[in-house]
Amino acid sequence: MSWTRKILRVNLTEGTCTPEPLNMQWANDYLGQRGLATKYLVEETDPKVHPLSPENKLIMATGPLTGTMVSTGGRYSVITKGPLTGAIACSNSGGFLGNEFKNAGWDMIIFEGRSPTPVYLYIENDLAELRPAEHLWGKSAWEADDILHADHQDPNLRVAVIGRTSENGCLFGCVINDRHRAAGRSGVGTVMASKHLKAVAVRGTLGVAAPHSSDEFFKAVADGKEVLAENPVTGQGLPTYGTQVLMNVINGVGGLPARNMRDVGFEGAENISGEAMHEPRASDGKPNLVTNAACFGCTIACGRISTIDKTHFSIRDKADKPQYQGASGGLEYEAAWSLGADTGVDDLDALTYVNFVCNEDGFDPISFGCTVAAAMELFEAGKITLEDTGGIDLRFGNAEALVAVTEALVTGEGFGAVIGMGSKRLCEKYGDADLSMSVKGLEFPAYDPRGIQGIGLNYATSNRGACHVRGYTIASEILGIPVKTEQTDTDGKPELVKAFQDATALVDSAGICLFTTFAWGMENIAPQIDAACEGDWSVERCLEVGERIWNLERMYNNAAGFTADDDKLPKRLLKEAIKSGPTKGQVNRLGEMLPKYYEIRGWTESGEPTPETVSRLGL
Amino acid sequence: MQRSLYLDPAKCTGCLQCEMACSYEKLGEFNPSRSLIKVFTFHEEGRFAPYTCTQCDDAWCLRACPVDAITINLSTAAKVVNEAKCVGCKVCTIACPFGTVNYVHETGKVGKCDLCDGDPACARACPTEAITFIDANATGYERMRAFAEKSISAANATAS
Ligand code: SF4
Numbered sequence: 001m002s003w004t005r006k007i008l009r010v011n012l013t014e015g016t017c018t019p020e021p022l023n024m025q026w027a028n029d030y031l032g033q034r035g036l037a038t039k040y041l042v043e044e045t046d047p048k049v050h051p052l053s054p055e056n057k058l059i060m061a062t063g064p065l066t067g068t069m070v071s072t073g074g075r076y077s078v079i080t081k082g083p084l085t086g087a088i089a090c091s092n093s094g095g096f097l098g099n100e101f102k103n104a105g106w107d108m109i110i111f112e113g114r115s116p117t118p119v120y121l122y123i124e125n126d127l128a129e130l131r132p133a134e135h136l137w138g139k140s141a142w143e144a145d146d147i148l149h150a151d152h153q154d155p156n157l158r159v160a161v162i163g164r165t166s167e168n169g170c171l172f173g174c175v176i177n178d179r180h181r182a183a184g185r186s187g188v189g190t191v192m193a194s195k196h197l198k199a200v201a202v203r204g205t206l207g208v209a210a211p212h213s214s215d216e217f218f219k220a221v222a223d224g225k226e227v228l229a230e231n232p233v234t235g236q237g238l239p240t241y242g243t244q245v246l247m248n249v250i251n252g253v254g255g256l257p258a259r260n261m262r263d264v265g266f267e268g269a270e271n272i273s274g275e276a277m278h279e280p281r282a283s284d285g286k287p288n289l290v291t292n293a294a295c296f297g298c299t300i301a302c303g304r305i306s307t308i309d310k311t312h313f314s315i316r317d318k319a320d321k322p323q324y325q326g327a328s329g330g331l332e333y334e335a336a337w338s339l340g341a342d343t344g345v346d347d348l349d350a351l352t353y354v355n356f357v358c359n360e361d362g363f364d365p366i367s368f369g370c371t372v373a374a375a376m377e378l379f380e381a382g383k384i385t386l387e388d389t390g391g392i393d394l395r396f397g398n399a400e401a402l403v404a405v406t407e408a409l410v411t412g413e414g415f416g417a418v419i420g421m422g423s424k425r426l427c428e429k430y431g432d433a434d435l436s437m438s439v440k441g442l443e444f445p446a447y448d449p450r451g452i453q454g455i456g457l458n459y460a461t462s463n464r465g466a467c468h469v470r471g472y473t474i475a476s477e478i479l480g481i482p483v484k485t486e487q488t489d490t491d492g493k494p495e496l497v498k499a500f501q502d503a504t505a506l507v508d509s510a511g512i513c514l515f516t517t518f519a520w521g522m523e524n525i526a527p528q529i530d531a532a533c534e535g536d537w538s539v540e541r542c543l544e545v546g547e548r549i550w551n552l553e554r555m556y557n558n559a560a561g562f563t564a565d566d567d568k569l570p571k572r573l574l575k576e577a578i579k580s581g582p583t584k585g586q587v588n589r590l591g592e593m594l595p596k597y598y599e600i601r602g603w604t605e606s607g608e609p610t611p612e613t614v615s616r617l618g619l
Numbered sequence: 620m621q622r623s624l625y626l627d628p629a630k631c632t633g634c635l636q637c638e639m640a641c642s643y644e645k646l647g648e649f650n651p652s653r654s655l656i657k658v659f660t661f662h663e664e665g666r667f668a669p670y671t672c673t674q675c676d677d678a679w680c681l682r683a684c685p686v687d688a689i690t691i692n693l694s695t696a697a698k699v700v701n702e703a704k705c706v707g708c709k710v711c712t713i714a715c716p717f718g719t720v721n722y723v724h725e726t727g728k729v730g731k732c733d734l735c736d737g738d739p740a741c742a743r744a745c746p747t748e749a750i751t752f753i754d755a756n757a758t759g760y761e762r763m764r765a766f767a768e769k770s771i772s773a774a775n776a777t778a779s
Pocket residue numbers: 072094095293294295296298299300301302303513514515516
């Protein structure tokens with residue numbers, strides 16, 4: 001139970017796989033997954049390494065609750081230095097892979113070096129070996145997944161794999177598992193590609209041992225499940241509409257950015273919303289959504305399984321491509337926003353198709369959609385020309401252009417290679433760096449920091465760049481969870497952001513899904529950790545571990561060269577007021593929040609943890 | 620009342636709580652690979668289907684066993700493998716038309732669902748009622764109810 005106490009070290013340069021005991025002192029201080037793997041990365045690598053060099057390491061890590069009956073207990077994360085940002089990168093994924101690692105007996109796998117030729121890692125319980133992957137290189141994530149299943153003749157094999165975009169050097173490649181779950185952000189797939197590691201295929205049959213105090217454990221687990229079932233968001237909203245339950249809500253409160261965040265409020269939001277996914281379409285009377293689906297152990301089941309309208313232009317001429325004809329992972333809110341509202345496209349089938357391709361070839365739909373949006377603005381301003389795009393008419397709202405540029409990214413040719421650099425490098429290349437809607441090089445998710453103040457502070461200070469799942473203050477500022485704070489106020493937001501960031505760091509280190517926190521507070525989570533793990537895991541200890549992790553990540557970034565100057569938002573969000581709607585006139589007032597945030601974090605004015613903070617947290 | 624496991628694929632989300640519950644009940648560990656109920660994913664159809672032993676009245680496995688290792692639990696009517704007697708010959712795995720009794724290499728015996736002595740762990744763990752344990756004589760009632768409901772709307776339409 002909790003930890004298997006075993007990690008696997010894979011040296012790709014040497015071609016060796018070596019088991020090691022888990023450092024239990026670090027597990028006590030950092031719990032697991034995100035926190036613990038960050039600790040290993042910090043101890044073992046120079047923060048200044050080039051993210052795509054053999055000296056960078058890539059860690060796949062589970063949490064102590066992964067593989068248990070705790071609801072959503074199937075998560076794993078990929079931790080490395082990210083190529084898009086040069087900052088710490090940690091991407092979390094559901095699906096079924098994390099459980100399989102745990103059942104094979106491994107808490108964590110550390111990849112180091114670079115293989116001279118493409119390889120994949122095969123794990124069957126104690127057996128772990130690198131095998132040639134020349135036949136997989138150049139294949140999409142889905143093709144490689146199919147080939148591995150066929151080669152091993154094992155339908156229960158779980159596969160994590162990169163697509164062609166990562167191989168082609170796209171800086172926001174993901175690691176895809178179970179076909180449509182992804183360690184999605186920060187380019188962790190690109191790092192995997194740089195190591196010539198195409199896939200990890202794993203089968204575990206050892207079982208995860210029973211908790212040491214099983215009555216207490218099952219009581220805490222049952223209580224947790226009941227809270228999820230009775231909560232309107234986790235019990236009804238998420239299973240019915242997925243995260244797409246948010247599209248109309250966020251648009252309604254003046255928090256939905258559109259067209260590279262030039263506007264707030266998108267007139268086409270309803271057409272690409274969770275509700276629209278339930279509407280029967282004209283061609284065959286069937287809705288976009290086939291069913292909801294769960295990750296391993298999840299009693300929420302927010303996943304979307306969708307189909308594309310067979311008569312839609314994106315797949316009409318692709319009858320020879322069966323992968324687009326059936327059901328697969330459908331739109332989540334962030335993807336529907338970035339691929340849709342941010343590019344001005346409100347064509348649900350076009351977005352579903354592009355989302356399929358994001359999974360098929362492993363790239364982050366948020367960074368991709370935002371980069372396309374930035375390119376569209378530059379195109380409309382005449383700074384990117386038809387010649388640059390290879391004839392793609394990259395205007396806002398052009399669904400055909402969105403589809404064309406998606407297909408170009410997969411081949412990595414022509415303008416596709418430019419899009420693959422991400423918005424920061426693209427905007428610099430075309431002479432208007434301010435148009436990149438990003439922090440530390442990572443593109444924004446779907447909440448406008450002008451209309452919702454606290455999330456702006458979270459974006460500015462998030463350790464992996466603009467990211468909502470580092471401190472999801474939307475829960476409080478819009479949904480009133482656990483208490484409602486006024487979205488356009490800055491008062492109390494530094495405290496709110498810090499509390500969310502620390503709690504999230506803990507959740508991401510436990511093996512469970514962040515979406516539980518729509519219903520669960522630390523008072524629901526800590527007892528489950530406590531019953532599963534040795535030692536005393538009180539609410540206070542959990543929060544302290546969360547804060548320790550946050551500071552550890554911060555110190556890594558500082559050592560990598562980031563300073564307080566990088567805790568900023570694009571000019572547009574500080575200067576260009578929202579033009580219309582319920583939040584008209586607002587800009588983000590980061591300056592009112594940031595000094596206080598540093599103060600309550602126990603950081604100096606230049607954004608470094610003070611010696612007292614470092615010693616208080618035992619760093 | 621005799622009860623049956625009633626499996627409704629339309630309600631299944633594929634979360635595998637049932638597989639964890641089953642393996643915990645039988646082995647005291649969370650080990651989906653050893654679960655006696657399996658959830659199958661039909662990716663392209665977007666469907667999930669739990670499946671396990673139907674507890675045939677006149678059970679092929681029981682009849683096929685050369686050492687009488689499979690017997691009937693008289694209170695639940697489950698067909699139960701007596702591990703002390705089972706010799707691992709696998710004849711029952713060939714005889715079962717549904718594939719729900721399988722060899723377990725870790726024990727050298729066969730394994731199949733035994734309804735957990737009348738309180739199946741899978742049904743308790745299922746968060747969506749895709750697996751329920753109901754009156755064995757009424758496993759069609761849910762569907763009957765759906766058709767009955769259609770008949771009232773038809774009757775209403777005729778009346779108005
Ligand atoms: S809430 Fe959604 S993302 Fe989280 S574990 Fe459940 S299905 Fe997966």
